[in-house]
Amino acid sequence: MPTENPRILVFAGSMAYLGADNAGLLHKEYPSNSFVVKVPCTTMLRPGLILYALRHGFDGVFVASSGPDCPYLPDCVERTAKRVESAYDLLKKNGIEPERIQLAGICSVCSDAFANNVKQLHSRLKKLEPMRRDGLLVSQ
Amino acid sequence: MPERIGVYVCWCGGNIADVVNVKEVAKHAAGVPEVVVAKDIMFACSDEGQKTMVDDIKNLKLDGIVVASCSPVLHEQTFRRVAERAGLNKYLYVQVNIREQDSWVHAHDKKGATEKAEELVGMGIEKLARATPLNPIKVELTSKVLVVGGGVSGLTTALELAREGIHVTLVDRDRYLGGFVRRLPDVNPVHRPGKDVIADLYSRVVSTGNVEILSGTDLLEVSGSIGHFRARFKERSGHIRHDADRELLSRAERECPVEVDNEENFGFTRRKAIVLPDDRVPETPYIDMEHCIKCGVCQRLFGEGVSFDASDIEFEEEFSMVVQSTGFQPYLPGRGEFGYGETRRVLTLPEFLRLADTSGKTLVFNGRQVRDVAFVYCVGSRQTETGGPNTYCSRYCCTSTLNTDSYIKKKFGSSINSFHFYRDIRAYGLYETMYERASREKGLFIRYDPASPPSVTAEGERVKLVTKDSLTAGRDIEVSADLVVLVTGMMPSEDGKKLSAALKVSSSKDGFVQELHPKLRPVETTVGGVLVGGTAQGPKDTHESMISGAAAAAKASTLLMKGYTELEPYVVTVSEQKCNGCTQCVTECPAGAISMVEMEGRQVASVNVAMCKGCGACAAICEPEALQLIGYTYPQLRAMVSFSPQPLGAQSK
Numbered sequence: 001m002p003t004e005n006p007r008i009l010v011f012a013g014s015m016a017y018l019g020a021d022n023a024g025l026l027h028k029e030y031p032s033n034s035f036v037v038k039v040p041c042t043t044m045l046r047p048g049l050i051l052y053a054l055r056h057g058f059d060g061v062f063v064a065s066s067g068p069d070c071p072y073l074p075d076c077v078e079r080t081a082k083r084v085e086s087a088y089d090l091l092k093k094n095g096i097e098p099e100r101i102q103l104a105g106i107c108s109v110c111s112d113a114f115a116n117n118v119k120q121l122h123s124r125l126k127k128l129e130p131m132r133r134d135g136l137l138v139s140q
Numbered sequence: 141m142p143e144r145i146g147v148y149v150c151w152c153g154g155n156i157a158d159v160v161n162v163k164e165v166a167k168h169a170a171g172v173p174e175v176v177v178a179k180d181i182m183f184a185c186s187d188e189g190q191k192t193m194v195d196d197i198k199n200l201k202l203d204g205i206v207v208a209s210c211s212p213v214l215h216e217q218t219f220r221r222v223a224e225r226a227g228l229n230k231y232l233y234v235q236v237n238i239r240e241q242d243s244w245v246h247a248h249d250k251k252g253a254t255e256k257a258e259e260l261v262g263m264g265i266e267k268l269a270r271a272t273p274l275n276p277i278k279v280e281l282t283s284k285v286l287v288v289g290g291g292v293s294g295l296t297t298a299l300e301l302a303r304e305g306i307h308v309t310l311v312d313r314d315r316y317l318g319g320f321v322r323r324l325p326d327v328n329p330v331h332r333p334g335k336d337v338i339a340d341l342y343s344r345v346v347s348t349g350n351v352e353i354l355s356g357t358d359l360l361e362v363s364g365s366i367g368h369f370r371a372r373f374k375e376r377s378g379h380i381r382h383d384a385d386r387e388l389l390s391r392a393e394r395e396c397p398v399e400v401d402n403e404e405n406f407g408f409t410r411r412k413a414i415v416l417p418d419d420r421v422p423e424t425p426y427i428d429m430e431h432c433i434k435c436g437v438c439q440r441l442f443g444e445g446v447s448f449d450a451s452d453i454e455f456e457e458e459f460s461m462v463v464q465s466t467g468f469q470p471y472l473p474g475r476g477e478f479g480y481g482e483t484r485r486v487l488t489l490p491e492f493l494r495l496a497d498t499s500g501k502t503l504v505f506n507g508r509q510v511r512d513v514a515f516v517y518c519v520g521s522r523q524t525e526t527g528g529p530n531t532y533c534s535r536y537c538c539t540s541t542l543n544t545d546s547y548i549k550k551k552f553g554s555s556i557n558s559f560h561f562y563r564d565i566r567a568y569g570l571y572e573t574m575y576e577r578a579s580r581e582k583g584l585f586i587r588y589d590p591a592s593p594p595s596v597t598a599e600g601e602r603v604k605l606v607t608k609d610s611l612t613a614g615r616d617i618e619v620s621a622d623l624v625v626l627v628t629g630m631m632p633s634e635d636g637k638k639l640s641a642a643l644k645v646s647s648s649k650d651g652f653v654q655e656l657h658p659k660l661r662p663v664e665t666t667v668g669g670v671l672v673g674g675t676a677q678g679p680k681d682t683h684e685s686m687i688s689g690a691a692a693a694a695k696a697s698t699l700l701m702k703g704y705t706e707l708e709p710y711v712v713t714v715s716e717q718k719c720n721g722c723t724q725c726v727t728e729c730p731a732g733a734i735s736m737v738e739m740e741g742r743q744v745a746s747v748n749v750a751m752c753k754g755c756g757a758c759a760a761i762c763e764p765e766a767l768q769l770i771g772y773t774y775p776q777l778r779a780m781v782s783f784s785p786q787p788l789g790a791q792s793k
């Protein structure tokens with residue numbers, strides 16, 4: 001049974017957050033069932049937090065790193081990729097499809113990239129079974 | 141932690157309310173137990189909106205507020221001040237973005253947008269319910285500013301700051317100041333030689349007595365943050381005394397046996413290995429050691445005053461703020477682009493201006509008099525159709541070309557014929573009158589389509605241009621000219637890009653420095669304490685560059701007059717109880733802000749808040765979650781992401 005209207009959580013680094021704002025400024029539409037949570041830099045994401053979000057009501061997580069423009073870390077992309085890789089492993093261990101995570105670098109004016117990533121993830125999630133919302137508490 | 145929360149949902153006129161049912165959102169929020177009051181407001185940022193919130197905080201004894209409106213980029217500071225005015229800690233306020241990230245992107249899904257707003261507000265409440273009062277980190281600011289780049293914008297910034305009594309160090313890698321304007325023979329619209337404009341500006345800067353000028357100096361390194369930028373310079377030796385006698389200098393120049401192309405004039409003239417300032421500022425000569433053969437002619441004249449092996453001087457200084465005014469560089473056409481590099485008779489506008497300026501009474505190129513000049517506009521700008529990287533308009537070029545046309549006619553007589561191959565003429569503002577005049581003065585304007593740009597081919601001593609004139613039914617038009625001038629656009633300078641990278645300043649897609657907001661914060665960058673002025677931020681003419689340079693000075697002085705600035709307290713804290721002493725965070729920290737300290741007989745991590753940049757990289761890898769990024773703690777984030785979309789009232793009880 002496919003997921004009808006998947007819920008997407010977006011963790012956006014500070015530049016990616018501006019990119020999302022820019023999409024708004026230019027009225028680039030994307031599915032409304034998507035929620036941006038701002039973080040200064042996506043390297044602060046614990047892999048467990050991504051699993052936690054999936055266990056508690058989201059069908060997918062889009063990690064929108066600030067990319068090479070990150071004002072915090074010049075190697076934000078590499079470090080964030082490491083976090084996401086560990087999150088993939090954690091998901092697999094828990095029997096969850098790793099394709100529920102999307103990673104992209106979004107700059108402060110990357111309005112199209114932002115909207116397209118949300119759309120892409122949304123349509124990919126549609127093909128998956130809905131996440132079980134059993135609210136299991138995970139460690140971390 | 142807040143237990144009496146007020147929620148305010150903004151209409152933003154119709155910007156939000158036309159899509160999101162704001163009354164529903166407020167009603168929904170009112171169902172949360174911690175929420176004491178939830179209202180919709182026409183304009184939360186208006187005086188009236190602010191007063192409503194201040195009154196509520198006071199009368200209802202609120203201990204935290206959530207404002208759902210535009211992006212926090214715009215009004216976070218406004219609403220923090222609201223909280224402060226009402227006696228509330230300003231960090232006990234959370235802004236929820238339901239405009240840029242909701243109503244503006246879901247205009248065709250009103251129901252979805254309303255539900256989204258409800259959830260975002262819910263998440264905001266969860267975050268606020270776990271927030272603690274915070275105090276900003278105070279950083280003292282000394283009145284010392286580094287201005288990088290001594291073009292018109294940097295000179296203007298230096299002048300305006302110095303007038304306020306602020307000490308400025310102005311550094312330019314070039315030995316002479318003034319950037320590109322120095323080489324303009326006729327600056328529009330004042331119609332004076334650029335070097336005069338620069339000399340005036342320079343003497344005003346010098347007369348303040350407050351500016352240390354480091355020309356011919358490389359900025360080797362710059363690091364740090366607001367209040368504490370450290371810069372390392374290398375002042376290149378000129379190998380000859382600055383105050384060398386003028387007459388002797390002229391003699392030395394005459395006698396110097398080395399002659400090379402003068403780069404100031406793109407090789408249209410030659411110069412000696414000993415270089416005289418020639419109306420440039422600062423008025424200091426230098427010996428070009430790259431070409432000097434150490435024959436000793438000048439040494440015989442100046443004795444000790446000349447020293448071939450004088451070494452460069454390296455030194456370091458600290459500044460509280462930095463202004464990036466690194467300017468632009470002209471687009472350089474590729475080989476074969478409109479014939480450039482294939483025939484010498486195709487020049488860029490910067491090259492042509494130097495040719496015209498250094499020519500006598502007649503315009504001569506390669507020994508032949510020039511009568512017919514063809515200008516091709518938009519070269520290296522607006523490359524959307526051609527697939528080039530520069531999609532933007534360079535602003536200055538249409539007017540500068542029209543000005544160049546009238547300048548050469550003024551200088552060389554109206555026997556010169558000009559042909560303008562243009563796409564659109566953007567002679568904005570009063571410059572429209574120049575376009576009108578140029579059209580009247582028998583300049584021929586031919587409009588080309590970017591899909592079929594003019595072809596340029598050499599024909600003996602002349603050049604042939606063929607294009608379809610889109611205004612005369614697309615017929616082929618052929619023009620034969622003595623010279624073709626490519627009107628090249630502006631690109632961010634390579635040195636400027638390096639500086640941005642060192643300072644971690646973000647650039648826009650086009651490579652220019654990104655301002656924080658084009659209207660509200662036009663000279664601030666993504667890095668606190670780093671401002672931008674002039675064409676480093678984007679294409680501008682001289683006038684606009686000076687306005688922008690002055691704006692950067694005004695912005696810097698408001699901060700410096702106060703003597704301190706406040707930084708966000710979003711740094712990492714350690715729970716010593718939880719820390720297991722693994723030391724991984726020490727290696728993970730990119731700022732070197734974490735060290736291990738002894739506490740009750742064991743090693744625990746300790747964070748230096750002045751150095752912590754607040755990225756949270758360390759917190760992510762801390763096994764026992766002993767490190768938390770204030771403002772974004774994991775308990776806060778977990779509460780936000782596990783917030784249930786179900787009707788709130790029912791769920792939370």
Ligand SMILES: Cc1cc2nc3c(=O)[nH]c(=O)nc-3n(C[C@H](O)[C@H](O)[C@H](O)COP(=O)(O)OP(=O)(O)OC[C@H]3O[C@@H](n4cnc5c(N)ncnc54)[C@H](O)[C@@H]3O)c2cc1C
Binds near residue numbers: 314319321467680
């Ligand atoms: C062909 C042409 C014709 C023009 N005609 C006109 C006209 O008629 N009227 C008009 O109003 N405008 C005209 N302009 C525009 C004008 O030249 C610019 O607006 C002006 O030069 C911008 O000044 P700026 O200070 O921003 O940058 P710049 O003039 O580029 O100066 C930047 C300075 O920074 C220095 N610098 C860069 N990086 C570093 C670094 N890392 N360390 C140290 N120093 C550094 C450079 O050496 C340079 O001196 C023309 C431009 C061109 C290309």
